[in-house]
Amino acid sequence: MENNGSDRTGRRDEAVRAAVEQGLLRADAPIVGLLDVIGIRESAAELRAAFDAVVAPGTPVLHAFAVKATPLVPVLRLLREEGIGAEVASPGELALARAAGVPPNRTVLDSPAKTPTELREALALGIAVNVDNPQELDRIDALMRSATSRSPIGIRVNPQIGGGSIGATSTATATSKFGVALLDEGAREWIVGAYAERPWLTRLHAHTGSQGIPLSLMVRGVAETYALAEEINRRVGRRQVDTIDIGGGLPVNFASDATSPTYAQYARLLSDAVPGLFGGRYGLVTEFGRSLLAKHGTVVARVEYAKSAGGRPVAVTHAGVQVATRTVYAPASWPLRIAAYDGKGLPKSGADVLQDVAGPACFSGDLLAEGRALPLLEQGDYAAALDTGAYYFAHHYAYNSLARPGIYGFVPRGSAGGDGRVGEVAFAVVREPQTVAEIVAESGGAHASALTTLAPTASPSARP
Numbered sequence: 364m365e366n367n368g369s370d371r372t373g374r375r376d377e378a379v380r381a382a383v384e385q386g387l388l389r390a391d392a393p394i395v396g397l398l399d400v401i402g403i404r405e406s407a408a409e410l411r412a413a414f415d416a417v418v419a420p421g422t423p424v425l426h427a428f429a430v431k432a433t434p435l436v437p438v439l440r441l442l443r444e445e446g447i448g449a450e451v452a453s454p455g456e457l458a459l460a461r462a463a464g465v466p467p468n469r470t471v472l473d474s475p476a477k478t479p480t481e482l483r484e485a486l487a488l489g490i491a492v493n494v495d496n497p498q499e500l501d502r503i504d505a506l507m508r509s510a511t512s513r514s515p516i517g518i519r520v521n522p523q524i525g526g527g528s529i530g531a532t533s534t535a536t537a538t539s540k541f542g543v544a545l546l547d548e549g550a551r552e553w554i555v556g557a558y559a560e561r562p563w564l565t566r567l568h569a570h571t572g573s574q575g576i577p578l579s580l581m582v583r584g585v586a587e588t589y590a591l592a593e594e595i596n597r598r599v600g601r602r603q604v605d606t607i608d609i610g611g612g613l614p615v616n617f618a619s620d621a622t623s624p625t626y627a628q629y630a631r632l633l634s635d636a637v638p639g640l641f642g643g644r645y646g647l648v649t650e651f652g653r654s655l656l657a658k659h660g661t662v663v664a665r666v667e668y669a670k671s672a673g674g675r676p677v678a679v680t681h682a683g684v685q686v687a688t689r690t691v692y693a694p695a696s697w698p699l700r701i702a703a704y705d706g707k708g709l710p711k712s713g714a715d716v717l718q719d720v721a722g723p724a725c726f727s728g729d730l731l732a733e734g735r736a737l738p739l740l741e742q743g744d745y746a747a748a749l750d751t752g753a754y755y756f757a758h759h760y761a762y763n764s765l766a767r768p769g770i771y772g773f774v775p776r777g778s779a780g781g782d783g784r785v786g787e788v789a790f791a792v793v794r795e796p797q798t799v800a801e802i803v804a805e806s807g808g809a810h811a812s813a814l815t816t817l818a819p820t821a822s823p824s825a826r827p
């Protein structure tokens with residue numbers, strides 16, 4: 364069953380109204396990020412159920428959330444409670460996962476640029492590592508000679524099945540920077556040899572999906588990876604590759620509240636196309652990011668001014684490039700839906716008017732939407748950028764030193780086991796709004812005279 368998202372729409376409308384009513388959104392707090400806790404739990408449950416339905420009983424399955432999609436500790440803790448681990452790709456992301464209490468055996472480290480220190484720490488913790496390239500494998504070899512590790516280790520391959528409609532997020536093109544390019548001359552032989560020489564290489568990894576990639580192409584990427592695992596095991600003469608990490612990359616529907624495609628659809632397509640992957644001979648790791656969080660986040664921003672230019676209405680809001688960087692810089696690839704709310708946080712009705720929804724940054728292209736048909740946004744109204752729970756407000760871009768907005772999770776009170784008053788919404792702080800004092804501190808405030816006192820000749824130790 365596809366979820367048409369009407370419950371989600373209702374929860375969001377209630378949350379926007381309550382955010383205004385409870386003063387989270389106000390004249391001097393003109394932008395917030397909101398996270399739908401029930402929606403996140405539902406997506407996690409859908410993910411688990413989708414793969415439970417296709418794997419043989421007893422198959423080990425780890426769903427590791429790609430932390431980069433929403434790098435917020437409370438979100439990682441919520442997902443942990445929903446049985447979801449973490450896929451990390453930097454020391455920062457690993458620290459977030461650990462702060463959320465995600466255990467090492469539910470954490471996977473992928474990154475194309477792991478330092479020796481990162482690798483040593485991962486192996487010491489027992490975190491799964493997917494090796495990106497031959498030079499990285501050399502580093503692991505050295506570490507494995509000097510210490511033992513519980514880390515399951517695999518190699519990331521790029522099946523080179525081609526890109527999708529968005530070049531910048533296509534990971535499986537012929538020249539992608541990720542993994543070992545499987546179709547390049549000699550690559551397959553090198554991989555089989557690498558496994559033959561290293562009994563501790565027990566996993567195989569590919570991540571070929573992303574926004575703009577059709578499911579059929581993602582399935583081909585997984586099929587190629589499975590075929591390689593079978594070949595490795597056949598040629599080394601033992602069941603050495605015991606787990607296949609199929610990555611994430613399920614695209615998200617940004618055009619309506621409906622969840623489409625669903626995890627269930629993808630899991631069924633995979634099990635039809637690659638039945639051997641689910642027969643119980645392989646454990647499974649997934650690394651979904653966007654599809655777990657995108658539809659559960661909303662940026663709500665106050666309309667500071669409503670004006671007109673060249674005959675077009677322009678709503679100047681507090682949400683722009685700092686919270687919707689991809690959309691502002693690449694609007695054709697990353698269009699966002701905008702919902703209009705009035706000054707009380709109630710959905711606006713009225714005839715659609717073509718208008719621009721602008722952000723606060725000082726460049727003319729800072730537009731959330733251009734020429735969009737919406738009820739006319741007026742001063743004091745709110746504009747909501749929908750489906751922004753992944754890769755948007757959690758990915759602040761510090762243009763114009765605009766502050767990171769506060770992020771709040773919400774649940775309808777009845778469902779939280781509270782007093783059940785209809786229409787009440789409970790909020791929890793996920794991330795405090797950034798203060799201007801913090802902006803100064805993070806912008807070298809403690810080093811104000813660093814450059815004016817830097818002497819051209821004397822070294823610091825030689826200064827009087």
Ligand SMILES: *Cc1c(COP(=O)(O)O)cnc(C)c1O
Nearest residue numbers: 429473570611612650651652653
């Ligand atoms: C970004 C990334 C993911 C998650 O991708 P989504 O499109 O957000 O699902 C998973 N695995 C790796 C290696 C990634 O780089």
